[in-house]
Amino acid sequence: MKLAFSKYHGLGNDFILIDNRAQRELLVTATQAQQLCDRHFGVGANGVIFLCATTDPACDYQMAMYNSDGSVAEMCGNGIRCLAKFIAALESHALDQAWIYRVQTLAGVMTLNLQTDGRVSVNMGTPKLLASEIPTTLTEPDQKVIDIPLDVAGQTWQLTCVSMGNPHAITFVENVAAIPLAELGPQFEHHSLFPQRTNTEFVEVIRPDYLKMRVWERGAGATLACGTGACATVVAGVLTQRALPQATVELPGGCLDIDWQQTTQTIYMTGPANHVFDGVTDLED
Ligand SMILES: N[C@H](CCC[C@H](N)C(=O)O)C(=O)O
Numbered sequence: 001m002k003l004a005f006s007k008y009h010g011l012g013n014d015f016i017l018i019d020n021r022a023q024r025e026l027l028v029t030a031t032q033a034q035q036l037c038d039r040h041f042g043v044g045a046n047g048v049i050f051l052c053a054t055t056d057p058a059c060d061y062q063m064a065m066y067n068s069d070g071s072v073a074e075m076c077g078n079g080i081r082c083l084a085k086f087i088a089a090l091e092s093h094a095l096d097q098a099w100i101y102r103v104q105t106l107a108g109v110m111t112l113n114l115q116t117d118g119r120v121s122v123n124m125g126t127p128k129l130l131a132s133e134i135p136t137t138l139t140e141p142d143q144k145v146i147d148i149p150l151d152v153a154g155q156t157w158q159l160t161c162v163s164m165g166n167p168h169a170i171t172f173v174e175n176v177a178a179i180p181l182a183e184l185g186p187q188f189e190h191h192s193l194f195p196q197r198t199n200t201e202f203v204e205v206i207r208p209d210y211l212k213m214r215v216w217e218r219g220a221g222a223t224l225a226c227g228t229g230a231c232a233t234v235v236a237g238v239l240t241q242r243a244l245p246q247a248t249v250e251l252p253g254g255c256l257d258i259d260w261q262q263t264t265q266t267i268y269m270t271g272p273a274n275h276v277f278d279g280v281t282d283l284e285d
Contacts, residue, residue, distance in 0.1 A: 003027065003283040005036075005043065006086055007276040010078030012224030012253030013046055014276070017086045020050040020064070030070035032283055037068035043281055046220045049079045051086060054104045061087060062104040067219025071197075075107035075165035077227015077256075081120035081273035084112040089275070107165020121270040124228070127235045127260075128163040136161050136169075137193050146239050152187045160236035164267075167198040167218070168232035172242060176204035176212050185216025201229045203237070208244045211237060213251055224253030231267045234258040 006017045016036055020027050028036065033048040035041065045068060052062040063083055065073045084101055093099050099114040111123040128134070132141035138148045138159060145161035157171045169188055173179060179202045188200040197218045204212040213233050215226040230249035237243025238260060245260040256271040 001283045001285065002280050004278070004280050006089070006278045007043065007045070008082035008085060008273060009276060010081045010225060010227060010271060010273045011251055011256070013078035013226060014044075015076075015079050015082055016043055016045045016048045017082060018048065018050050019086075019090060020052045021061075026050055026052075026064060028066070028283065030066055030072070033066035034068065034070040035284060036281065043279065046217070046223050047073070047076065047079060049076065049083060051083060051090070056104045056109065059102045059104040059109055061101060063110075064106075067217070068221075069219040071219040072106075073166055073219060075105050075110070075228055077122065077124065077164070077229075077231065077269050078225055078271075078273070079227075080105070080110055080112060080122055081227065081269075081271060084114045084120045084122075085273045085275060088114055105165065118272065119270055120273050121268055122227075124164060124231050124267045124269050126265040127232065127267060129161075129235075129239075131161070134161045134163050134167045134198070135195055136167070136198070137195070144239070150191070150193065152191070153184055160240055161198075162232035162235045164228035164231050166228055167194060167196055168201060168229055168236075169194070169198045170201045170203055170233055170236035172203050172205060172237075172240065174204065176202050176214050179214060181214055181216050181222045185222060189216060189218055199226060199229055199232075201226070201233050201236075203233050205237065205242050206250075208237075208242065209247045211243055211247055211249050213249050215251070225251040225256070227256060227269050227271070230256040230258055231260075231269055234260055235267070
């Protein structure tokens with residue numbers, strides 16, 4: 001079957017975007033998503049993102065997503081910024097004016113603000129902080145997970161956990177460049193204390209308003225950027241008195257501006273989203 005797609009990236013966190021509005025079922029299965037994401041046998045991406053019709057009258061669209069391992073993710077910060085640009089292209093919305101899109105996701109309704117400077121600002125909702133909401137069994141279900149010790153690879157790490165609809169475990173380190181991500185990442189991702197696995201962020205505080213982060217993503221491995229992870233990183237920084245609520249998060253692929261508004265607890269993430277190419281691929285049945 002021929003499949004039309006568009007390739008986008010947010011700070012190098014790259015996605016295959018598919019217009020799935022006309023179909024009730026997703027056009028791609030989890031196995032086909034793995035094949036499409038393979039960088040040798042497929043198009044190559046960190047995930048597949050679907051633009052779907054919404055079932056929520058308060059929304060304009062719905063987003064669904066597979067990670068490159070075929071697992072379903074509740075939310076994707078870089079991906080939803082790419083979705084804003086994809087929507088504008090499909091709807092022929094001129095980019096010399098601002099546009100607002102309300103998108104239904106498994107993590108709730110996200111409001112996307114496509115700005116005239118080409119960046120996208122997303123209302124990412126509010127972080128969930130209780131162990132049961134992450135989910136993790138690192139501590140009691142009704143407790144927050146703030147600087148809780150966990151032994152991994154012969155070292156004790158202080159973990160702070162945040163859900164942005166998807167699970168994140170954040171640890172602060174002296175030198176983030178020295179972290180052996182490929183060795184440590186899978187041990188955190190698949191740890192038994194995370195029943196739905198976890199994304200893991202290693203963070204070096206440069207200044208309270210400037211954090212340097214590397215990420216091992218659930219279902220995708222080391223990526224160049226993680227939008228939900230950047231939001232979770234600022235939340236963890238504030239909860240552990242290391243960061244300010246308005247901070248820049250520097251990832252290997254570039255920077256995101258995060259604003260955790262303390263009055264409403266709402267988090268805003270602002271950053272770029274870039275179109276790479278459109279294509280048609282042969283989807284294996
Ligand atoms: N791997 C993530 C989904 C993608 C999140 C990331 N790419 C982002 O930009 O938020 C998960 O399974 O929770």
